Amino acid sequence: MSEKVYIFDTTLRDGEQSPGASMNTEEKLEIARQLVRLGVDVIEAGFPISSPGDFESVRRIGAEVGDAAVVCGLSRAVIKDIDVAADALSTAKRPRIHTGIGVSESHLRDKLRISEDEAVERAVAAVKHARGLVGDVEFYAEDAGRANPEFVYRMIAAVVAAGATVVNIPDTTGYSIPAEFGALIAGVKEHVPGIDDVTISVHCHNDLGMATANTLAAVAAGARQAECTINGLGERAGNTAMEEVVMAIRQRGTLLGDVRTDINTREFVRTSRLVSSITGIRVQPNKAIVGANAFAHSSGIHQDGVLKERSTYEIIDPADVGAGGSEIVLTARSGRHALRHRLEELGYTLPDEEFERVHTAFLELADKKKEVYDEDLEALVGESERTLNEIYHLEQVQFTGGEPGIPTATVELVARDGEHVIDSSHGTGPVDAVYKAINRIVDVPNDLSEFSVQAVTHGIDALGEVTIRVTSEDGQVFTGRGAHSDIIVASAKAYTNALNRLLVSKEQAGGVSAT
C-alpha cells in the first residue's frame, strides 16, 4: 500500500512574491478554484498581516474552498501576526496557521540578531499561541538548508513538543544538493523525539536548478508534504514546480519509498496556463511537463530514419497532464448555448452580466476569425474581468504608422465620472504613440519595465495577448494585460489596465483620485 505525499500549494503566497506577479483578490480566487479542481491538499492563501489585500484574500479563499482543502495563512513567530492570521482564517473550514523563524547562522545573526536560545523560545511561544487559536499549526525553520543540522533538530524537537502538527524544513536560498538535503531530513527523522507523530514538510527553491530533486530526496528520506508552486513561480529562480514533483512521484514513486499523491494530473496544463495568464509570467517552451515543447519532438529531420515507438523517446503520456488540448472549436454560428456550455467545461461559471460581455466579445472575434479556440475564450474571459472597477476605460483608439513614416495615435478614455477625454501623440512606434497619448490624459509618472506579446492561438489572425509591467515612482510594479486581435489595441488595453491598478493602489494609500 503506497503512502500519500501531501501537496501544499504556495502559488498564492510565495509564488506571488515574484517581481510583477502580484494578484488581486478576484485573480487569487480564480486560481484557488482551479487548485481545488487540481486536488491540492493545502492552499497557502497569503500572509494576512502583510497587507489588507492579503488579509481579504485569505478570508475570501477560506470561505470559497470549504472542505475541499486545508487553507493556510503565513505569519512570523510574532503574536500579532498569528492573531491576524487566525482572524483571516476564521472563514475557513480547515484552517492552518503557518508560523516560523530563521535557523541558519546567517538569519540569526544578520536578519534577526538573536541567539539560538532566543530563537527557540520565540518559536515555542508562537506555536503554543497558534495552537490556542487553531488545531493545525505548521512551523517553518527558515533557511534550514544552510543551518547547522544539530540546531535544526533542537528547534524542531522544541516545536513538536509545543504542539506543531507539521514541521517544514525549507531550503530557502536554493543552496542544497539532493544527497545533502535528503540526509538533513533523515537526520530530523532520526534525532527528533515525537517526529513520527507529525508530518515533515519541505519547501525548496530553485537557485541552482535542483528544487525538484531536493524535494524528491526529502520524500525518499521520509518527508510527506511537498510545498510547491504552479510553473515553479516564485522569487528569484522560483519555488519547486508542483507539476515536476507530482509527475516524478507518479512515474518513479516506487523508487522513492512507494509513495503517491492524490493530484488530478490532467488539470496541470490548464492550471499552468491560468497562472501564467494571470501573473503575466510566461513558461519557457522547454519547461518540463507544462512547456509548449515538453512533448514536442524535433520536427524536420528525423535523423536516424527509424520508425519509432512512442515510448522510445517519451516517458509520459501527454494526455495525463492535459496537454494536447481539446478539439472543440466554436464559430460565429455556435450560439449562446454552445458558448456557455464550453465556458462551463473550461471551469468558468459566469454571472449573467459578465457572460453577456464575453458573448459580445466572442461574436466580434468570431466575426474576424473563422475559429475560436479554448485559449481564445480564456483570454476573452480574462479581458472581461479586467474591465471591472476601472478608473479609466479605453473607449476608442486609432493609429497609423510605417517605415518610412511617423507613427501617430489618438485615444479616447472615459473617466469614472463619465467624462470623455481625447488626446493624440506620435512616438517611435504605434505602441509608443498610444502610450504617450494615454499618458497625456492619465497624468501619473511611471516607467514601462516590460512589454511582451503572445499569440494566444495559431494562425496569422490570432488573438494577441499583451502583458506590460510599469513601475511607479515609489518602485512598485504593476502588471497590465489586454487581449485583442489587433496587438496595438491590446497594448492600449494592457497599458490602461496597468495604470488603473497603479491608480487604485495610490487611492488605497490615500493618494490621487481620478477625475
Added chain:
Amino acid sequence: MSEKVYIFDTTLRDGEQSPGASMNTEEKLEIARQLVRLGVDVIEAGFPISSPGDFESVRRIGAEVGDAAVVCGLSRAVIKDIDVAADALSTAKRPRIHTGIGVSESHLRDKLRISEDEAVERAVAAVKHARGLVGDVEFYAEDAGRANPEFVYRMIAAVVAAGATVVNIPDTTGYSIPAEFGALIAGVKEHVPGIDDVTISVHCHNDLGMATANTLAAVAAGARQAECTINGLGERAGNTAMEEVVMAIRQRGTLLGDVRTDINTREFVRTSRLVSSITGIRVQPNKAIVGANAFAHSSGIHQDGVLKERSTYEIIDPADVGAGGSEIVLTARSGRHALRHRLEELGYTLPDEEFERVHTAFLELADKKKEVYDEDLEALVGESERTLNEIYHLEQVQFTGGEPGIPTATVELVARDGEHVIDSSHGTGPVDAVYKAINRIVDVPNDLSEFSVQAVTHGIDALGEVTIRVTSEDGQVFTGRGAHSDIIVASAKAYTNALNRLLVSKEQAGGVSAT
C-alpha cells in the same frame, strides 16, 4: 587539488533539435565564437550526415575554433555516418567523432530491432573505424538511463577495449532520479575494465526536471565530462542547462568530490541572451541563473521589515554570471568610433560593409530613442545579419488601424531581380493585414505557428524584437526575426525573414525560385 569537470556544449546539435530552433551556418558560427569566449572544452557542432547544412556548419566551426576547443561531430554506429563526420571535421585542429547506439530494451527492440550481441558488435566496429580516422572518439550508449545496468557495463567495456577515449552514459528520456543515476555511474566505474583510462561523460534530459541534479550525482560518482546546452535548450523539456551545472559545481564543488570547471561564468548572461535571440526560444523569468528574475527579490512589501544582509537570501553574486549589465549607454552624439569600440567589447568585429549598415540603423534608432543600450546594439547587429542573402527585401510598409476600425496595410517588397512589388490588404489587426499583404506578393503556402514580441530594452520607446515561426506545407518550421522601434514594422521584417528562409530551403531542395 580539485579535479576538472570538462564542459561539453551541445547547443548547436541537441539544442538545435528543439522545434523551431534550427539555425543557419552564420548563426551557429556566432554562437560557437561565444562558446569559445565562455571557455567550453568541447563544442558539438552538428550531425554531419543529417544535412548539407549541418555538414557545412561542422566544417566552418572546426576552422573557426582552432585550438580553443575540441570540435565534435555526431554519428550513428554506421560506417557512412562516421566517414562523413570525419570529412566534416577535417578542418578542426582537435576533432572528435561522437558515435553510438541504443542500449535500452526499448531501443534495441523497437527502434533498432537487433539483439544485444549485434548491438555490441556494431558499436565495436564503429569505434574501431572512427579511431582509424581521428584520435579522439566518444561513444554514447543511448537511453542508458532506462537500460539494464549489466548490459551497459558490457557495452562500455567493449567500446573501451575498442579504443573509445570518452564514454557517454546518457539519460536520453529524462527518466532517472539522482540516486539511481549516480549509482549507474558508480557501477560503470566499478565494473568496466580500463574505465580509469577514459573519461566518463553524462548527457541528461530534463523531462522530470532533474537533469542538473542527475548530472551532479554522476559527477559525484566519478563522471568528468558534463554534456549540456545554454538555457537548457533541447527537444521536449530540453537538455541539462550548462549555467546550472557550472554554477552548482562552483558553489558546491567540494561536496561533489572537490571538482571545478574552467568556464568563465561572467559570460553566462550574454551567452544566454545570444542563444535566446538567435533561436527565438525565450528563457522564463524564473529560470535559475539566467532568468530575468534569477537575482530579483520581491519588490513591494518587504514582509518581515528587517534590514537584510545580501547573503541572507542570495547564494550567488549576480556579477559572477554577468548579470546586471553594463552601464554604458550610447546616444546620437556618440560617433562611429564609440560605436565600433562598444561593438567590439560586445564581441562583434564587423566587416566594413556590415558596420556601415549597423551604423546607419544605430543613427536612426538614436534619433528616435534618447539612449541606446547594449541590448539594442545586439538586436541591430542581428537585424543587419538577417538582411544578407534575401530573396525578398522589405522596402516600405504602411498601416492604419484601431478600435473601432478596419486594420489595413500596404507593403512594398523588392525581389532579388530588382522588381518592386506593392500590394495591400486588411486583416484582423495590423500584423494580420501586413502578413496578408506580403502573402499576396510572396505566394507560398504557410501557416503561422508562433508570434511573440519582446521589448529589447526598457522604456516605452524601446526597440521591439518580433519572433515568428511559420510551418511550410511539408511540415518544416522556419523562424523569422525582426527588430524595430515600431513592432508592426518589426513584424513585417520578421515575416519576410521567415519567408526568405522557407524559400531558400525550397530552392535548395530544387523547388520554387523567386521572380
